[in-house]
Amino acid sequence: MSSATALSWFARHEIRLAWREWLAMMTGGRGKRKRAIVALIVFAAVMHLPAYAVIGRFADLELPLAKPELVIITASIFLAWALMLSQAIESVTRVFYARADLDLIMSSPARLANVFSVRIAAIALAVTGMALLLSTPFIDVLAFGGGIRWFSAFGVVIAIGVSAAAVAIAITVLLFRLIGPGRTRLVAQIVAAVIGAGFVIALQVAAILSYGTLSRFAVLTSDAAAAYAPATDSPLWWPARAAIGDGQILSLLLAGSLVLLGVVMAVCSPKFADTVVSVAATARPARRGTQATAFRGGSRQRTLRAKEFMLLWRDPWLVSQSLMQLLYLVPPALMLWVSFSDNSGAIVLITPVIVMAAGQLAGGLAWLTISGEDAADLVASAPIPSSHLTRAKIEVVLIAIGVIFAPLVAALAFASVTQATVTTLGIIVATVSAAAIQLWFRVQARRSQFRRRQTSSRLATFAEAFCSIGWAATAALAMTIPVAAIVSGALTAAILAATWKISPPRM
Amino acid sequence: MPSDVSALDVTGLTKRFDRPAVDALDLTVRSGEFYALLGPNGAGKTTTLRMVAGLMRPDAGSISILGIDALADPVAAKQVTAWVSDEPMIYDKLTPLEYLEFVAGLWGIDPAVSEPSARALLASLGLEPHLHERCEGFSKGMRQKVALAGALVHDPRLIILDEPLTGLDALSARRVKELLGERVRCGATVIMTTHILEVAERMADRIGVIAAGRLVAEGTLAELRRQNGRTDTSLEDVFISLVDAGAAAA
Numbered sequence: 001m002s003s004a005t006a007l008s009w010f011a012r013h014e015i016r017l018a019w020r021e022w023l024a025m026m027t028g029g030r031g032k033r034k035r036a037i038v039a040l041i042v043f044a045a046v047m048h049l050p051a052y053a054v055i056g057r058f059a060d061l062e063l064p065l066a067k068p069e070l071v072i073i074t075a076s077i078f079l080a081w082a083l084m085l086s087q088a089i090e091s092v093t094r095v096f097y098a099r100a101d102l103d104l105i106m107s108s109p110a111r112l113a114n115v116f117s118v119r120i121a122a123i124a125l126a127v128t129g130m131a132l133l134l135s136t137p138f139i140d141v142l143a144f145g146g147g148i149r150w151f152s153a154f155g156v157v158i159a160i161g162v163s164a165a166a167v168a169i170a171i172t173v174l175l176f177r178l179i180g181p182g183r184t185r186l187v188a189q190i191v192a193a194v195i196g197a198g199f200v201i202a203l204q205v206a207a208i209l210s211y212g213t214l215s216r217f218a219v220l221t222s223d224a225a226a227a228y229a230p231a232t233d234s235p236l237w238w239p240a241r242a243a244i245g246d247g248q249i250l251s252l253l254l255a256g257s258l259v260l261l262g263v264v265m266a267v268c269s270p271k272f273a274d275t276v277v278s279v280a281a282t283a284r285p286a287r288r289g290t291q292a293t294a295f296r297g298g299s300r301q302r303t304l305r306a307k308e309f310m311l312l313w314r315d316p317w318l319v320s321q322s323l324m325q326l327l328y329l330v331p332p333a334l335m336l337w338v339s340f341s342d343n344s345g346a347i348v349l350i351t352p353v354i355v356m357a358a359g360q361l362a363g364g365l366a367w368l369t370i371s372g373e374d375a376a377d378l379v380a381s382a383p384i385p386s387s388h389l390t391r392a393k394i395e396v397v398l399i400a401i402g403v404i405f406a407p408l409v410a411a412l413a414f415a416s417v418t419q420a421t422v423t424t425l426g427i428i429v430a431t432v433s434a435a436a437i438q439l440w441f442r443v444q445a446r447r448s449q450f451r452r453r454q455t456s457s458r459l460a461t462f463a464e465a466f467c468s469i470g471w472a473a474t475a476a477l478a479m480t481i482p483v484a485a486i487v488s489g490a491l492t493a494a495i496l497a498a499t500w501k502i503s504p505p506r507m
Numbered sequence: 508m509p510s511d512v513s514a515l516d517v518t519g520l521t522k523r524f525d526r527p528a529v530d531a532l533d534l535t536v537r538s539g540e541f542y543a544l545l546g547p548n549g550a551g552k553t554t555t556l557r558m559v560a561g562l563m564r565p566d567a568g569s570i571s572i573l574g575i576d577a578l579a580d581p582v583a584a585k586q587v588t589a590w591v592s593d594e595p596m597i598y599d600k601l602t603p604l605e606y607l608e609f610v611a612g613l614w615g616i617d618p619a620v621s622e623p624s625a626r627a628l629l630a631s632l633g634l635e636p637h638l639h640e641r642c643e644g645f646s647k648g649m650r651q652k653v654a655l656a657g658a659l660v661h662d663p664r665l666i667i668l669d670e671p672l673t674g675l676d677a678l679s680a681r682r683v684k685e686l687l688g689e690r691v692r693c694g695a696t697v698i699m700t701t702h703i704l705e706v707a708e709r710m711a712d713r714i715g716v717i718a719a720g721r722l723v724a725e726g727t728l729a730e731l732r733r734q735n736g737r738t739d740t741s742l743e744d745v746f747i748s749l750v751d752a753g754a755a756a757a
Contacts (some may be wrong), residue, residue: 293607295618295625303612307598314600314641375596378657381560382613383586 007114014122022126045203047137055138059145063244065237066224073240080131080194081160088127089192093185095119113269118121120169120265127168130163149245152203155254156243162257166264173268186316300384304392308369311447312400318368318450346478351423352472354408359430362401364439364450368391371446394435401431419479426475433467433496440503463499467492513571514665514696520558520568522720528554531568536698536713538573541691543711544700547750551720553593554702556667559698560590572665586614588664593670595614595654599643603634606642607660614661621660628656632682637712647674649734655683659690666690667701672706674705685709708742716749724749 061069105115135157142150171191176184189461220450230236242250296306313321373379379389405427413420441460477485515536522529529551532740536542539631546552557563559570561581570577570584577584597606604625611621629638632652637645642653649673658666666687672680688710699706707714716724716731724734728742735745 017663295611295616295622300615303609306612307601307609310605311598313601374598375598377560377562377590377592378610379613380562381513381585381588381590382610383582383584383615384613386580432711 007118010110010115010118011122011258014118015125015269018122018126022130029504038217039368044137045131048141051137051141056141056145059142059150062144063233063241063242063246064245065240067229067232069084070232070237070240071226071229073243075235077156077243077303079158079240080135080157082198083165084127084161084164085168086192087130087190087193088123088165089172089195091123091126092168093188093192095123109315117265117269120165121261121267123169124165125259127165128158131157133159151244152245152247152250152272153243155250156239159242159250159253159257162261166257166261169268173271177271263407281411300382301388301392301395304379304384304389305396308393310395312365312368315447333440348419348476350412351419351426351479352476354405354412355426355430355475356468356472358401358405358427359434359464359471361404362397362466363434363438365400365470366396366435368447368450369396370435370438370448371442372446374446376444394489396437397435398431399495401427417435424474426471426478430468430471433471433492434464436496437464437467437499440500459499463495466495467499470495514540514573515698516569516571516681517555517559518569520552520555520570520615522554522563523566524557524651529558529565532717532720532722534715534722535695538696538713539691539694540696541687541710542696542698543567543707543714544698545702545707545714545746546700546717549603550717550750551667552717554591554720555717556669556698556700557591560588560667561640562590566752567628580643585665589658589661589666591658591668591671593673595647595650596659597642598655602637602639602641603629603656604638604654607657611660616661624662625656625660628659628686629653631686632656633679634705646663648676648679651675652679652683659686661739664695664702665697666697668697670700670702672701672703704742704746714742716746718750 018045140155172188175188238249242253407418437460474485476490479487514534516532519620520529544552558565572584573587575584607625691697713727715722717722737749
């Protein structure tokens with residue numbers, strides 16, 4: 001087999017793997033391909049509605065653009081790029097640590113540098129493909145309202161997808177060189193999450209400090225942003241101009257991103273191969289536990305709770321994955337701090353953010369304790385009724401949420417006791433809802449599969465998200481329009497009830 | 508020495524997935540007996556033992572463990588039972604000692620009793636130098652030994668093991684066999700599935716052969732040979748002959 005044939009064969013193999021992985025993600029691993037494709041088409045069609053609501057008003061924009069418009073479009077493209085970069089870093093990390101696959105590849109007589117070139121290209125393709133899929137409804141809406149010139153935005157998506165993959169590979173290889181294989185996985189995941197959330201959070205923080213609002217657009221549409229922005233012919237605005245239909249600039253962007261990817265492939269592929277060999281060869285150093293001497297007594301529930309807390313505490317990767325959601329609490333916490341001094345009415349906005357974060361965090365923790373049981377047989381064969389097991393695991397979720405959110409609620413109580421009470425109730429209801437959904441849809445899994453928890457049941461994922469949003473909205477309305485809160489609460493409770501109704505039967 | 512009291516009494520045990528995995532199985536294991544359950548892949552051995560250990564509910568049949576109805580009172584039955592699967596399921600982030608502390612806590616064993624027992628067990632399995640190391644760096648054999656120590660730390664009267672010697676080196680396998688033999692001599696009952704026929708031949712008081720979800724033969728090695736019509740064959744020949752006959756009958 002010639003080198004070129006071998007490479008194209010490997011490329012086909014990679015594409016097939018990527019397709020099946022994506023399909024498994026969409027179907028929850030149950031392999032209903034046709035249904036997944038139909039669902040995807042329906043989803044894409046439905047997404048045109050919110051896309052129209054969000055972006056429809058920008059369809060008439062035409063070149064030349066004014067600075068405020070350039071700022072908003074460029075910021076949106078940068079946000080998309082940051083999210084793609086975050087996703088690409090995760091993909092690269094996965095490739096590094098997917099050792100079952102790598103053992104086979106490395107034991108083959110293929111040239112590793114070539115193989116990893118293909119794999120880098122596959123990562124770029126997967127990231128760009130997903131971005132194209134998600135951006136299609138938005139671009140369709142713009143093209144429908146403003147003409148086919150908007151289709152050039154697809155080219156911008158490809159350019160930023162390819163460049164994000166290239167930068168992700170460079171970052172991961174650099175991290176590996178700087179901090180070694182032991183820490184790269186954890187740090188890369190944290191970097192990915194921070195990059196994904198950082199831009200939005202930074203905008204919110206700036207908005208709070210400058211304008212006393214959580215709205216990101218307050219900064220982007222401000223006079224200050226326009227004043228500090230470079231001139232309208234600056235290369236900084238190229239992506240925005242290309243998206244609107246400047247074909248020449250689009251060609252430059254596409255060429256630039258492909259050159260960047262080519263350079264990264266040429267420079268990093270050999271390093272990538274060395275890196276993977278090093279990861280595979282690096283034995284995990286023995287970590288010492290506590291030197292606790294005496295066994296502790298207590299009830300069986302206490303034993304279970306202690307185990308859950310210890311496992312969480314000792315797994316920084318898992319903790320980082322769970323607590324990343326708390327990054328989004330930084331802006332409301334900051335806003336709380338700012339509001340102490342100016343009695344701003346905007347403080348009401350904090351409650352829904354906190355309630356939603358609590359619901360999302362509780363969902364993750366509940367998955368870890370209920371489904372992510374590494375010694376499921378041991379626990380199931382223990383002489384303890386399953387109801388007690390479940391109760392102990394849910395107690396862990398409630399305690400963890402309590403510890404994390406109590407300081408925020410306590411601070412809130414100084415500003416408004418009523419709001420603190422509503423927030424507390426919202427946190428409790430959102431937490432219990434998330435834990436209940438995880439309980440109804442539990443599937444046995446290893447904790448290391450945490451990142452893929454959403455794929456086990458799309459239904460549970462959507463229900464969890466809708467309930468978090470619903471309870472957050474209910475809490476916000478309870479303080480502003482109580483009658484509407486009743487309606488919102490009833491709707492969310494109905495979603496929860498419907499989720500229970502369609503959950504899989506239990507023994 | 509085996510007594511007449513049944514450690515395990517299974518009657519009409521049935522479990523269907525796409526096809527019958529266990530088909531109206533009757534099985535009795537006497538207290539203080541070392542019982543080896545043999546059978547080809549997919550014969551229903553693991554499904555049977557998982558139902559006995561309370562990890563899976565049967566479609567039909569009854570399970571009695573040391574006189575306790577395991578389906579009516581699973582908690583009491585589990586209190587005297589231990590289960591070890593072929594795939595050691597332990598916590599990567601705990602040390603062996605912490606893992607055994609957790610198991611002892613789940614079984615409600617007094618720490619004053621469980622701690623010395625845990626240390627002795629881990630030492631007897633050669634894990635003393637690793638007492639305070641997290642299990643994440645352990646080999647499969649070491650993990651299997653930790654899981655086995657966990658199963659024994661609450662001093663179970665019925666020990667169910669599914670391929671416990673998988674992944675163990677010769678020395679470790681010998682230690683495990685010695686440990687199990689010791690438990691049987693102390694009055695515990697061991698039920699073990701294995702594909703290593705030499706282990707069954709050497710250690711088991713009685714051997715059961717299961718095929719297509721049914722017990723096709725049972726007895727001492729000598730009895731099995733007699734059932735097979737020859738007295739000079741190896742267990743391997745007997746096993747293959749019984750399984751073929753069982754498959755033909757099914």
